[in-house]
Amino acid sequence: xxxxxxxxxxxxxxxxxxAEARQFFIASLSADDLALxxxxxxxxxxxxEVRKAEDEHRDKSKSRKYVKGIEPFVRGAEQYGxxxxxxxxxxAKPEILALILGAAKLVLQLAGDFIDFFERIVDMFRRLGKSxxxxxxxARLYPTSERLKSALVEAYGKFLGICLLCKGVFKExxxxxxxxxxxxSSAIALKSLWKPVKSKLExxxxxxxxxxxxxxxEADVAEKMEASIARVTINGHVTxxxxxxxxxxxxxxxxxxxxxxxxxxxxxxxxxxxFADDSYKTWENEQNATLWLHAKRTSYLFFCFMSSxxxxxxxxxxxxxxxxxxxxxxxxxxxxxxxxxxTISYFYFDYKDISKRDSRKAIETLIVSMSRQSPAAFAxxxxxxxxxxxxxxxxxFPTLCSILKKCLDFQQRNFIILDALDECNDxxxxxxxxVELSKSESSRLxxxxxxxxxxxxxxxxxxxxxxxxxxxxNAHDIDLYIxxxxxxxxxxxxxxLRDPNLQEEIFQCLTSRANGMFQWVKCQLDVLCTLITxxxxxxxxxxxxxxxxxxxxxxxxxxxIEMGEDSITIKKLFQWLTHSLRPLTLxxxxxAISIEIGQARMDFSAVPTDPEDIxxxxxxxxxxxxxxxxxxxxxxxxxxxxxLLSPRILDTExxxxxxxxxxxxxxxxxxxxxxxxxxxxxxxxxxxxxxLKERGRKYGFLRRSRHKVTGLQGIIICSPLKCPVRSYxxxxxxxx
Numbered sequence: 122x123x124x125x126x127x128x129x130x131x132x133x134x135x136x137x138x139x140a141e142a143r144q145f146f147i148a149s150l151s152a153d154d155l156a157l158x159x160x161x162x163x164x165x166x167x168x169x170e171v172r173k174a175e176d177e178h179r180d181k182s183k184s185r186k187y188v189k190g191i192e193p194f195v196r197g198a199e200q201y202g203x204x205x206x207x208x209x210x211x212x213a214k215p216e217i218l219a220l221i222l223g224a225a226k227l228v229l230q231l232a233g234d235f236i237d238f239f240e241r242i243v244d245m246f247r248r249l250g251k252s253x254x255x256x257x258x259x260a261r262l263y264p265t266s267e268r269l270k271s272a273l274v275e276a277y278g279k280f281l282g283i284c285l286l287c288k289g290v291f292k293e294x295x296x297x298x299x300x301x302x303x304x305x306s307s308a309i310a311l312k313s314l315w316k317p318v319k320s321k322l323e324x325x326x327x328x329x330x331x332x333x334x335x336x337x338x339e340a341d342v343a344e345k346m347e348a349s350i351a352r353v354t355i356n357g358h359v360t361x362x363x364x365x366x367x368x369x370x371x372x373x374x375x376x377x378x379x380x381x382x383x384x385x386x387x388x389x390x391x392x393x394x395x396f397a398d399d400s401y402k403t404w405e406n407e408q409n410a411t412l413w414l415h416a417k418r419t420s421y422l423f424f425c426f427m428s429s430x431x432x433x434x435x436x437x438x439x440x441x442x443x444x445x446x447x448x449x450x451x452x453x454x455x456x457x458x459x460x461x462x463x464t465i466s467y468f469y470f471d472y473k474d475i476s477k478r479d480s481r482k483a484i485e486t487l488i489v490s491m492s493r494q495s496p497a498a499f500a501x502x503x504x505x506x507x508x509x510x511x512x513x514x515x516x517x518f519p520t521l522c523s524i525l526k527k528c529l530d531f532q533q534r535n536f537i538i539l540d541a542l543d544e545c546n547d548x549x550x551x552x553x554x555x556v557e558l559s560k561s562e563s564s565r566l567x568x569x570x571x572x573x574x575x576x577x578x579x580x581x582x583x584x585x586x587x588x589x590x591x592x593x594x595n596a597h598d599i600d601l602y603i604x605x606x607x608x609x610x611x612x613x614x615x616x617x618l619r620d621p622n623l624q625e626e627i628f629q630c631l632t633s634r635a636n637g638m639f640q641w642v643k644c645q646l647d648v649l650c651t652l653i654t655x656x657x658x659x660x661x662x663x664x665x666x667x668x669x670x671x672x673x674x675x676x677x678x679x680x681x682i683e684m685g686e687d688s689i690t691i692k693k694l695f696q697w698l699t700h701s702l703r704p705l706t707l708x709x710x711x712x713a714i715s716i717e718i719g720q721a722r723m724d725f726s727a728v729p730t731d732p733e734d735i736x737x738x739x740x741x742x743x744x745x746x747x748x749x750x751x752x753x754x755x756x757x758x759x760x761x762x763x764x765l766l767s768p769r770i771l772d773t774e775x776x777x778x779x780x781x782x783x784x785x786x787x788x789x790x791x792x793x794x795x796x797x798x799x800x801x802x803x804x805x806x807x808x809x810x811x812x813l814k815e816r817g818r819k820y821g822f823l824r825r826s827r828h829k830v831t832g833l834q835g836i837i838i839c840s841p842l843k844c845p846v847r848s849y850x851x852x853x854x855x856x857x
Contacts, residue, residue, distance in 0.1 A: 162223035197250025204260035373486035379469035383447035411559035462533035466490035480551035497531035542572035647741030677775035704753035708821035
């Protein structure tokens with residue numbers, strides 16, 4: 122490996138992500154395809170291939186001008202290569218760019234016999250090239266943007282994906298005999314084969330636009346970071362190398378991904394009520410103010426975690442707190458943008474990401490953010506960190522808190538915004554620190570926290586200035602959300618209505634019973650989309666359940682009935698989602714639910730043939746979302762996990778889905794041990810790269826082995842069994 126990769130974990134991770142996409146593409150090619158692909162491809166190779174086709178087709182149509190059509194693609198690919206070079210440096214750029222050009226050349230060669238469709242292929246690459254080329258300008262503007270780095274990898278995978286689809290169309294057995302003869306049945310057949318390509322192209326172009334839009338939405342954050350680093354450098358306080366070393370020691374995480382996801386879900390016209398609220402205006406306008414934003418208590422039962430179960434009070438899940446917090450962050454960011462005496466730092470606690478459930482990571486991330494924005498704060502933190510970095514050690518949590526408190530002194534005013542405090546695993550000490558910080562009149566701090574009204578949180582924060590997300594406060598937002606989602610589902614043919622008046626009936630029914638809960642509305646709409654007649658929809662509207670508790674009981678009951686004997690498989694799926702320390706990819710999850718405790722070898726016949734099939738029976742309770750440059754399976758809302766862990770589920774008809782018993786935890790741990798002790802891995806460590814790649818392709822759990830001793834160590838579940846499980850693990854490197 123190149124030494125520069127060894128010294129830079131971020132660079133190595135970027136290279137690994139590109140390598141995974143490349144590996145998947147290459148593995149999907151036949152020997153003939155690989156021969157056509159060749160070892161490398163240049164822009165001139167693409168132009169030569171197109172000139173050849175243009176010459177061959179000229180006698181049949183003199184209007185064919187393929188070269189002119191393909192030139193925008195070539196330019197776009199080269200511009201994309203320049204964007205990649207910003208993040209992974211020149212050593213990797215030729216290989217990445219060569220595969221983009223090579224994949225395009227392969228498709229063009231296979232499509233060469235089909236004149237009409239060759240022109241469409243050229244036009245497809247023209248449009249893709251324009252989208253890929255847009256990445257260059259963003260890379261030059263925001264060379265440290267994590268979101269842009271992720272978007273580059275996603276775009277790479279999406280481009281290779283559409284090339285594979287095109288290859289499949291023109292490599293069809295029937296297609297091999299389809300020389301373009303106008304009016305023949307073969308042409309009609311090929312047109313039908315082209316339909317998925319056309320659909321995939323439009324979807325891919327839209328997805329590329331969304332990736333770039335995401336980068337644009339984070340531009341404000343990226344600009345602040347870049348401007349802050351520039352100020353630090355200009356003032357002579359730090360070099361780029363010292364900056365990198367200090368931030369690596371702090372080890373914060375990137376909260377901008379959560380922010381982007383929340384902003385993306387924000388519906389225009391919603392959330393504005395918060396800025397007219399008297400408590401909010403007091404917090405924003407006064408120095409040294411603290412505000413707690415929380416969901417209201419309800420008189421009927423929702424979900425609580427073990428600590429608040431005995432109180433028989435619940436907090437409203439799904440009230441839209443995170444999206445509202447993202448709106449506030451953008452609002453604050455806009456008016457402090459040009460004020461160098463003010464900083465804004467934020468953190469999103471996230472139950473789906475183990476690195477964002479930890480109070481230490483929150484403090485580290487806040488310190489990183491403040492150091493980027495304040496040269497004085499950076500100099501102070503760098504000086505403090507020197508002795509720790511010298512001995513390669515970390516400071517204690519109280520010391521981190523002291524560092525953060527001192528950083529507040531270097532600016533005239535500091536905004537700190539923390540979302541979903543209830544999703545922090547070790548929040549007691551953090552809340553105590555924040556409360557003490559808020560009492561200091563000299564802290565120059567405006568602190569905003571959001572959470573559900575958990576008993577332990579309320580006990581410590583109840584004396585603070587508060588805003589309660591009651592039904593009346595966000596009723597307008599709920600109305601807009603229902604209206605927008607309804608229209609979106611109807612336009613997308615997910616909800617099919619014969620009677621146009623039924624749309625208004627649904628709207629009125631949901632708005633009157635939403636009680637301020639976005640998640641409840643989402644669940645009801647998911648159910649309505651499964652119904653195929655106006656009559657059944659109207660019946661369902663008369664049977665809507667009052668709260669999420671009853672809604673989830675109905676959803677799990679439906680899963681049990683529809684799946685029959687296979688409901689055991691779905692139970693395993695929810696057990697793994699409940700107890701995994703990090704989100705699982707669909708492939709990892711498919712293998713996990715297929716394993717029987719004690720089996721000697723991996724039985725791939727028990728793995729779902731198409732893993733996505735199992736998600737169709739989950740009734741909207743799970744989603745596939747991006748995480749660490751790949752898609753993972755997650756609960757659609759935190760309250761679903763709480764429902765599965767709450768003892769109250771034992772009093773319902775779906776008690777069999779309860780996930781909090783020690784037996785369930787034992788079974789998941791035993792499955793991990795069964796997997797790593799299978800005879801499949803009896804050969805031990807892979808000493809050859811080829812064998813390592815083959816093992817990675819075959820066994821889904823080992824895909825992340827470059828980060829862990831095995832891919833399983835990222836999945837080893839609950840803390841009570843963590844040590845016993847690890848004591849059975851093979852030596853480090855056994856599976857590498």
